[in-house]
Amino acid sequence: MQAQASATAGTTEETMTVSTAGLQRKSDLLRRFARNAQFEAQTGIRREHLLKALGLIAREPAPVTRAVIARLTGLTSATASSLVAELIALGLVVETGRAESTGGKRATRLEIARDAYLVVVAVVRTRAIDTALVDLAGRTVASRRLDVAGGMEVATVVDAIRALTEGFEPQVLAACVQVPGVTAGGVVVESVQLGWRGVPLAGIVEEAIGAPASVVNDVDAEALTEAVDADDGAIRLVVHLGEGVGAAITNGGTLMSGATGRAGEIGHVRVIYEGERTRCRCGLSGCLESATSMSAMLGDAYTDELDDHDTSLLASTAEARERMGFGARALARALRISSALLDPEEIVIAGAAPALGPHFLGTLRDEYEMYPAKGTTPVPIRYGRPELSEYLGPARFALAPVLGDALPLTPAR
Amino acid sequence: MQAQASATAGTTEETMTVSTAGLQRKSDLLRRFARNAQFEAQTGIRREHLLKALGLIAREPAPVTRAVIARLTGLTSATASSLVAELIALGLVVETGRAESTGGKRATRLEIARDAYLVVVAVVRTRAIDTALVDLAGRTVASRRLDVAGGMEVATVVDAIRALTEGFEPQVLAACVQVPGVTAGGVVVESVQLGWRGVPLAGIVEEAIGAPASVVNDVDAEALTEAVDADDGAIRLVVHLGEGVGAAITNGGTLMSGATGRAGEIGHVRVIYEGERTRCRCGLSGCLESATSMSAMLGDAYTDELDDHDTSLLASTAEARERMGFGARALARALRISSALLDPEEIVIAGAAPALGPHFLGTLRDEYEMYPAKGTTPVPIRYGRPELSEYLGPARFALAPVLGDALPLTPAR
DNA sequence: CTACTTAGTTTAGCCAGTCAACAAAGTGAG
DNA sequence: CTCACTTTGTTGACTGGCTAAACTAAGTAG
Incomplete structure (x- = not known):
């Protein structure tokens, strides 16, 4: 104020x-979907089918037509037509030319109305x-x-x-x-x-x-950004490295938030028990964050406001390199148990970490796979994709x- | 053979x-539900509603009547009646007398046809x-x-x-x-x-x-046995202690099995890095199992076939007591990170562990809460309930x- | 005894599917 | 070029499962 x-x-x-097309349609759409959401179990099948059709149009790599929707959903072609008609009326979908013939009438291509x-x-x-x-x-x-x-x-x-x-x-x-x-x-x-x-x-x-x-x-x-191409049901563990350390689990396209909404708060869990006890800003010692946060690895000069270039400059000093090895070892400890417990599709190291470059990731992978626990498969670890908005x-x-x-x-x- | x-x-x-009532009905039931399961999205609403009504009759602590089902599901009383009629015809539900009047006609109580x-x-x-x-x-x-x-x-x-x-x-x-x-x-x-x-x-x-x-x-x-009274959506971490160590995560009433079906295989994850390196039967050292399995804590005399009495006898020796402390410390390490990641409702220590008695559980709790990580709430830890079949x-x-x-x-x- | 309340059923109608027939627009063989 | 065939998409009759509203049933309170 x-x-x-x-x-x-x-x-x-x-x-x-x-x-500026479809200015007046919005309120209709919202009202419609809101109403359907209320009825949920009752008339909500229509909504479900509309969203399924919409999802196919958005996700299928091959061109989507009414016939394709019918085949992939198992619904009748009549129903598919009616669903598409409604999506077009809502302004969410547009017809974009015709597909090649596959031995009969050429189909009408459908696409998301992007803007x-x-x-x-x-x-x-x-x-x-x-x-x-x-x-x-x-x-x-x-x-x-x-x-x-x-x-x-x-x-x-x-x-x-x-x-x-x-x-x-x-x-x-x-x-x-x-x-x-x-x-x-x-x-x-x-x-x-x-x-x-x-x-x-x-x-x-x-x-x-x-x-x-x-x-x-x-x-x-x-x-969620890293899970954009989530196959449904895939479990993904995303670790954020910045001034602090946090994590999140996505299950398909949705987040697992836990009983109190604090799932993924692993920054101040103790992972270092031996040797020099790393003092953490939280008052405890041996916290994951005290070893693996960007600040711990790159020094107090690091802040979340830094760009990738400056971050990688900080990471190039000999001292940083050594701290990164220590950080990787600490993180690997946390990842081994987390991945054994969840059996995720992949582990994503995101936040400012990609600026640390291939060396840190390599060290992390080596450390992670150093104790190949019987009965568990090592899970692929990758950096977050900075090219994603x-x-x-x-x-x-x-x-x-x-x-x-x-x-x-x-x-x- | x-x-x-x-x-x-x-x-x-x-x-x-x-x-032996309702002998001939079974095939009808199965056929009906199987058919509905196929149609899934289409006509499956009926099935969904039937199961919802069935669930209410089974779970609601207060007596359930047709009117109650209508209120709690949001469906019309007409629909509730029709659902109940079908459940009764299927032999899954029976009418059991009448409820007290609440100012009008007395309602008919409904119960699961137990046998x-x-x-x-x-x-x-x-x-x-x-x-x-x-x-x-x-x-x-x-x-x-x-x-x-x-x-x-x-x-x-x-x-x-x-x-x-x-x-x-x-x-x-x-x-x-x-x-x-x-x-x-x-x-x-x-x-x-x-x-x-x-x-x-x-x-x-x-x-x-x-x-x-x-x-x-x-x-x-x-x-699943420990999650019998699962409130929907509650996340529960169950750790099994026996000759080996394993875990499972239940989300509501269902299991999280992971990408390759190996979620919970935490027995051979390394948790001990310092001091005497505990050799594990898997070939590695420092595994959770090497410290926390019943065999590790009670000696080779322990087998999964033992009854609770013999198990607690083994646990009463001085040596076992000391090993149990070590085991509790190792398990606490695994639980701290697991619970921070998942934020579960509760942690259940099951398998043969309840025979170890309150001392082990107390030690485990103490160790678990020894490093109260900022931003995480300590999760209640309890033994599995041996009284459950x-x-x-x-x-x-x-x-x-x-x-x-x-x-x-x-x-x- | 009457008015009101709650439980449950019956009847008519609606919504969103299916099925089947058909129109539209293409292909390829003769 | 014509005809048979294929594929796309639409139209209309029918159906399942819900709602709404009127109604019956059975209780309570003044």
């Missing part, structure tokens, strides 16, 4: 070109807010950064979102705010970084922009209540 | 009193097979033990099952065979203990008794494909 006077100074803008709708993403950091508009193909069509001096206020976040969405309101399908800290059910339970506690942020944003809003933790958001995860999280995980938001597929 | 000549000698029998149907459970051990018939209230109405000398044969298991079910065929709803080793999708992938590999056991049993059969791992079966987990696993997890099989509720 006060902070934005000084804040508006640091505003950076980007391109803004979005088709008919938008998702709002706001990433709240300690001293800045990044806002972005993402279209249904996952492309960032607009983004702004707002530097905030002296304490982050909820009102500043709302204003930033409102400023970016101005004029696009009818196209906005959903919103997601990413914050550091513990979140649950649209509420910021506690964010030490922001100094917030029990803020019902989703409700506030929902009120402000008139579209369903969600709130997600930064580590969880990153895990960080807005993808939050955007998918935002869409979940509206469209399930029908849209992967990945353009190249 | 050969072994049962000497085997039939050691047969022990128990009571056998089951109502109309039966589930067959077979527990295959290295030198014996336990078979049991469990009714829909979870009561064991018949059980036998067959001692097997010289190598366990698949045919012996089938014969044992057939021998117990003889005469009850029309009432048998489903079957489950519990085996030690790795299982997946009805196949015994590998069982070192039995010397089996790639045995399609579910199919074989299904053929033999004409009812859907499943195959489950012993640790998983135990975890070991057939409950397998019976629920058997029912899953037929009735979902509608029936908790717990009589006292």
